Amino acid sequence: MVIAGPAMASDDESTVVLVAHVDVETQRLTRDTTRALFAMRQRSWPDGMAVRVFVLDNNHPVHARFAKERLGVYPHQLQLAWDRMVFSGTGQAPMRAFxxxxxxERLATTPGALGYLEREYLDDRVQVIAIE
Known part of the structure; x- marks a missing residue:
């Protein structure tokens, strides 16, 4: 029998996970697809529903952890990709959550929404999407 200590429990709660609106049918995404969605290169879910991407500010520690740990990129790399699309007129940046x-709240109330949260913020209004 393994007993989780306080450090394990808090590490688990502070894990940053990919989160979507409850109506999104997709349950799993590859890291490449997740990266394409957050880089705003892919604009729809596999079933064709429009994706509405939400991110925290570039300086937010959870944004930095998500970008590095889940996407394998640095926050400034995402920002460069967004800036390039906005300035060239070929796309738009994701919406910001504060x-x-x-x-x-934004993920729970926006159909097709995609974002990320630490586990401690999850509730039954959103769903976790696995990254393979």
């Missing part, structure tokens, strides 16, 4: 509770 805090994790704000992110939760």
């Amino acid at each position: 805090t994790q509770p704000d992110m939760l």
